[in-house]
Amino acid sequence: MKDTKQQWFKEAAYGLFVHWGLYALLAGEYQGRRTENIAEWIMNDLDIPAAEYEKLAKEFDPKDFDADELVRRAKEDWGMKYLVFTSKHHEGFAMYHSACSAYNVQDASPCGRDILKELQLACEKYGMKLGLYYSQAQDWHDPDGYMHRKDNSGKDYQAYLERKCFPQLRELLTGYGPIALVWFDTPMETTPKQSEAMIKLVKELQPDCIVSGRIGNNMGEYMTTGDNFIPRLPYEGDWEVPATVNDTWGFSRFDTNWKRPEDIIRLLVKINGRGGNYLLNVGPDARGNVPERCAEILNEVGTYVRANGEALFGTKSAGVYPYELDFAEFTCKDHRLFVHVFAPVAHIDLYKCANHVKRVYLLETGEDIPFERTKSCEKDSVTIIPLPEHLRDRAYYCLGLELEERDLIFEEFEQ
Numbered sequence: 001m002k003d004t005k006q007q008w009f010k011e012a013a014y015g016l017f018v019h020w021g022l023y024a025l026l027a028g029e030y031q032g033r034r035t036e037n038i039a040e041w042i043m044n045d046l047d048i049p050a051a052e053y054e055k056l057a058k059e060f061d062p063k064d065f066d067a068d069e070l071v072r073r074a075k076e077d078w079g080m081k082y083l084v085f086t087s088k089h090h091e092g093f094a095m096y097h098s099a100c101s102a103y104n105v106q107d108a109s110p111c112g113r114d115i116l117k118e119l120q121l122a123c124e125k126y127g128m129k130l131g132l133y134y135s136q137a138q139d140w141h142d143p144d145g146y147m148h149r150k151d152n153s154g155k156d157y158q159a160y161l162e163r164k165c166f167p168q169l170r171e172l173l174t175g176y177g178p179i180a181l182v183w184f185d186t187p188m189e190t191t192p193k194q195s196e197a198m199i200k201l202v203k204e205l206q207p208d209c210i211v212s213g214r215i216g217n218n219m220g221e222y223m224t225t226g227d228n229f230i231p232r233l234p235y236e237g238d239w240e241v242p243a244t245v246n247d248t249w250g251f252s253r254f255d256t257n258w259k260r261p262e263d264i265i266r267l268l269v270k271i272n273g274r275g276g277n278y279l280l281n282v283g284p285d286a287r288g289n290v291p292e293r294c295a296e297i298l299n300e301v302g303t304y305v306r307a308n309g310e311a312l313f314g315t316k317s318a319g320v321y322p323y324e325l326d327f328a329e330f331t332c333k334d335h336r337l338f339v340h341v342f343a344p345v346a347h348i349d350l351y352k353c354a355n356h357v358k359r360v361y362l363l364e365t366g367e368d369i370p371f372e373r374t375k376s377c378e379k380d381s382v383t384i385i386p387l388p389e390h391l392r393d394r395a396y397y398c399l400g401l402e403l404e405e406r407d408l409i410f411e412e413f414e415q
């Protein structure tokens with residue numbers, strides 16, 4: 001079972017992924033050709049030669065980027081507990097001031113700023129955990145870094161690791177304060193020995209820094225699901241779903257396939273209810289702005305998160321409730337069951353929950369809601385919660401049930 005041994009991660013529930021790099025300048029299109037894949041992959045997918053792609057650095061000048069404002073929004077408006085930033089994505093460009101590669105945001109672009117340093121300071125100010133995405137195997141700029149579905153023969157990956165990956169990890173873990181986690185990604189041909197060496201380096205420099213599931217070789221300290229994939233059942237141990245609000249990670253001016261705020265709230269609750277964390281992405285544009293629609297969606301989700309934080313942060317897996325309910329999802333804590341209600345209903349009948357319910361309340365106000373515990377004709381335990389008038393036409397609110405027992409007790413199917 002995966003165990004990060006870090007309480008903050010177990011309780012975090014909801015985090016912000018930030019994918020930002022030179023690809024934001026192309027925004028999904030290069031010389032009139034649109035990529036059909038995620039925007040940050042454009043260099044690989046449209047076969048842009050490294051010598052051409054690197055010229056983008058000369059145009060990168062994100063005058064609007066305000067690290068303080070981004071972190072403030074993530075913390076205060078969106079209700080997130082940690083932030084993971086692409087310090088170097090597959091394109092190979094370091095979004096921090098790297099001494100071991102001149103291909104970095106401070107030295108190679110008119111931007112001339114250390115973006116990561118700005119984020120670090122903002123995270124410290126707002127009490128936000130800072131994690132770093134680092135693409136350890138794919139590096140499309142380095143002749144020895146892997147590409148995807150291209151000819152990688154003749155590449156000396158070990159040389160790449162020693163020349164760029166390890167030194168950059170060292171810089172990242174010594175120059176930017178406490179790093180909560182390193183979000184390795186796409187291990188490709190990384191051997192167990194190489195994964196081990198990366199972990200050793202991380203732990204030597206920062207023993208509390210967590211290593212993501214994508215380190216490869218099943219050596220991660222938590223399970224990272226596939227992108228936008230949710231395990232159907234609760235998963236024991238620590239885990240996280242990396243996910244997008246539209247379909248791309250890096251900014252694309254063509255991708256307007258935004259999820260609805262309601263869908264995101266449901267996904268968050270589903271993931272938390274199965275014991276995982278939701279790491280939701282924004283892809284700022286080349287000037288450093290989060291797309292407006294994306295921010296609006298996160299604001300709306302944030303309203304739910306802030307009103308119902310008690311039922312999200314620090315929750316544990318709610319197990320498998322025996323019945324399919326289309327209007328609700330559960331999260332839980334010791335002595336608490338939380339019912340997140342997603343559609344207007346007149347009453348909630350919780351069949352087969354054998355816990356002794358002591359109190360039912362509306363999370364957002366603390367208002368007591370009357371309820372009745374009884375047995376059905378089939379002798380199932382039932383808690384019946386007739387909803388007060390003012391809730392009957394509402395959706396997207398949460399009820400808390402105080403339980404005598406620490407854990408949930410669901411009855412089996414038997415006749």
Ligand code: FHN
Pocket residue numbers: 038040041185186227242249
């Ligand atoms: O290739 C990357 C992709 O660009 C993005 O960073 C996601 C985030 O989980 N990870 C990889 C694909 O799984």
